[in-house]
Amino acid sequence: MGRPMAELTLTDDEREALVRWSRRAKSSQALAQRCRIVLGCADGKTNQQVAAELGIWPQTVGKWRRRFLEHRLEGLADEQRPGAPRKISDERIEEIVVATLERTPKDATHWSRASMAAETGLSKSTVGRVWRAFGLKPHLADTFKLSKDPQFIDKVRDVVGLYLDPPERALVLCVDEKSQIQALDRSAPVLPMMPGMPERRTHDYLRNGVTTLFAALNVASGEVIGSLHRRHRAAEFKKFLAKLDKEVPAGLDVHLICDNYATHKTPAIQKWLAGHPRFHLHFTPTSSSWLNQVERWFALLTDKQLRRGVHKSVHALEKDIRAWIKSWNENPRPFTWTRTADEILERLASYLERIPGAGH
Template identity: 80%
Template sequence: MARTGRPKAELTLTDDEREQLLRWSRRAKSAQSLALRSKIVLVCAQGLDNKQVAAKLGIVPATVGKWRSRFVARRLDGLVDEPRPGAPRTIADELIVSVIVATLERTPKDATHWSRASMAAETGLSRSTIGRIWREFRLKPHLADSFKLSSDPLFIEKVRDVVGLYLDPPERALVLCVDEKSGIQALDRSAPVLPMMPGMPERRTHDYVRSGTTTLFAALDVASGQVIGSLHRRRRAIEFKKFLTKIDAEVPSDLDVHLVCDNLSTHKTPAIASWLQAHPRFHLHFTPTSSSWLNQVERWFGLLTDKQLRRGVHKNLQALEKDIRTWVTTWNENPRPFAWTKTADEIFERLNAYLQRIPGAGH
């Protein structure tokens, strides 16, 4: 005799139940678990077995069996989540509010910020309870971030100028983001680095020997991601002028060159102004003060730091400079431009929204 499997509970719906289930099943955003359970019951009412319902809804048969049985036993009430086990909450809402208000609006007498221990002593709650409240409301008194607002009177004009170059570059022109990464230290650890082993990370001493510093001048082509780099031991206008000369030699002579750079004094000396006047295809575009985020080469410097410099060990400047040149060469073998997507107006809108959160920022 063929095996028929476990008999399924008969499931029929009244008109009122069908109407309520249809309303629940159509919820677009909230209570998606209830919407799915309602769909399960509605499909079961069509006479399909659990496997057929599961295949139709893209779920497992056990889930169908669970909610079919719940509905047959308790009807609509069976689809609603039951109270979770455990003791009911004993902390009053007023006490939770007082913790949140104290966290946001004042500090303890002996510290600059609250800890779980100090807030527990203040409110009489346990440290674990304070931790749960802070996690629930995403409060982290132990963390502090930093920000810097530009006070440049030409902030708006400069942002529009630079972003315009990124999103709509001129024809027959190259847009280069230029800056210097100064003070790159050649650091040699006081003991050999111990290599990584199974179950153990790479280890190094915390102390090191300094062997001098170098400066990397870099120009990032925003279209291709190619980088023109030059290393110098000092960071003066004369070195910047030499770097401009190198750019002039490497960029095809039939292209204009638009350089995005910061407001460093070495970029504005009479010697640089004279050089630019003698090379009319070069055009300088300055980012606003305190706005290094607007210069794309800063992102490239971050990659250089993360992948080469931070954990690098160099006995002397020559070894450091060799590794930097090798890294730049390797990058240019497979350059990756950064995708700039924000318009100037979107930047201003986001900045304005941020300012609204800072007391007194509009004054």
Template identity: 70%
Template sequence: MSRPGPKIPPLSVTDAQRAVLEGWVRRRSTAQALALRSRIVLESAEGHSIAEVSRRLGIASETVRTWRRRFLDRGLEGMHDEPRPGVPRKITDADVERVIVKTLEETPKNATHWSTRSMAAATGMSQSAISRIWRAFALAPHRSQTFKLSTDPLFIDKVRDVVGLYLDPPEKALVLCVDEKSQIQALDRSQPVLPMMPGVPERRSHDYVRAGTTTLFAAFEVATGKVIGSLHRRHRAAEFKKFLAKVDKEVPADLHVHLILDNYATHKTPVVKKWLLAHPRFHLHFTPTSSSWLNLVERWFAELTQKKLKRGVHRSVQALERDIRAWLADWNEHPRPFVWTKTADEILDRVAAYCHRISDSGH
């Protein structure tokens, strides 16, 4: 005949304790472990045995026994985890705040920005601790970006005009982003390029031999991504006029042509103005000064630079121009438009925020 086990002390909860426990069970933000412990106590307070609570909640009997005992000994405080073992925390919140404030509001005496080494010396902390704090708060003193705000008095009107063409183009018309990539250099390395090998990147000499320059006039079609291009050795109003004539020839005669372009003097000479008067289907839309980011053809120029020109080797201007024409032809076989998503209001709000930051910077 089996002997009965030890008698389990009864568990009871006050109304206040029950309200807290039930709140932990219902609240969505409660950790799952804390919610389960609360259910164990509530089930036990209903008079259910350890085995019955274990069966109803689908957990081990030892788990029920542990949290039942913790509640009897320490009440609601016993429902939380015990402090973890290990070395006590050495870096306090005040230390973290001191590093962040120093990073954001001060610079070292002998440098323009902090490094982990200089900040560690200034605060008496380790470099690894400084690095962890900077990573946690997304601080990178070694990095810097550039910006420039346009001072064009018609900035708002021009932004709304250009963005309006992107987001709501006119019917029976073609929207083209136009610009010139001038002074493209034909560069030949002073020594042969060493090809990439496993574990070793491609290597090239830092110096080069110049073989001349060329200029690419390009019109990027916003709707399809196709590009009309023309190469010229010089960059004058005469070349721009020739390029406009090429655009006029390639665009169907029944379509109006809206050109988005910058404020370069070549685009506004009397020769160009006279040509435009003779071709009334052409409409010019100028971006604000210092706002090349508003012209989508600049994004296409970046593709050309990164994928063809930056690491290209050309011993003559003719070779450079052949490569550009081949790349342009390949692009037009599989054109990819760049989709503009931001509205004019979103852009203007962002610029206003920058202006506010500048006015509050103290510089």
């Protein structure tokens, strides 16, 4: 037994507004979530059911259920906070937000606080407060790349299936090469960190050669098998496959997740695979390196060992890489893959809806 739950019903106009706000690309995420809460409650679901679907606390659902019942659509806005009364009208705030989202200044590709202040007649600090309140950052831009692989969906399902439901008596390895790793030495000695002063190094450096790391990450255990070569060809990849064949127990099949680099598909590699039937190659879609978990491990190697490393020779560089791999394997940490293929494809579909012409 518990407190009786207040019934929530919607008019047609209210439902239409809530659906529109929850789906509009430029709505704030907080408002969109509140709309989804009310829509779920209107469908007769309990607070616990709505909370489970949206991944939030039941108390949050109860709060916005009560606010909507008391004030209807106006209750979904944030309550006025204590302090001095606001001097800027909602219309002026809307003007800033709409201009930021839908227009650019005449002499630039994006707004600054100064240019928006000149455009609206408000102060730069006011513009900054409005942007912070709505999570707008015109000075920032991120990058993305869409795969044009005609087999994108099949490859995503294949790779993610190996992560979430690996075959029995088999090893799943994420394989790739980190090529052109440079042995860099600074033109002057590095000055160590001191209290109140960070480590300092010269901006220029000396190049002392390059090497290539072939790596295979065990999805289940996090252990890494690595091999260093001075060149990056199918011949070196074939040697790495032979090393994997030697180190993986004979009774296990080997599923390799790799990208579409040409060295993985040469006749020599195909011939080697035909002679080793326990090896199975699975290719990620083009321009989708984020599907290969070994890329995340490469990022750790770069951040922890390579970016600030100083090496006077390729031999010294390779020695440090081997030592880092050995240290990693003493306490391996597998990456946990959680998203299903359907969740990835649904997320991508919603993203494409925001890009004009992307669905054609």
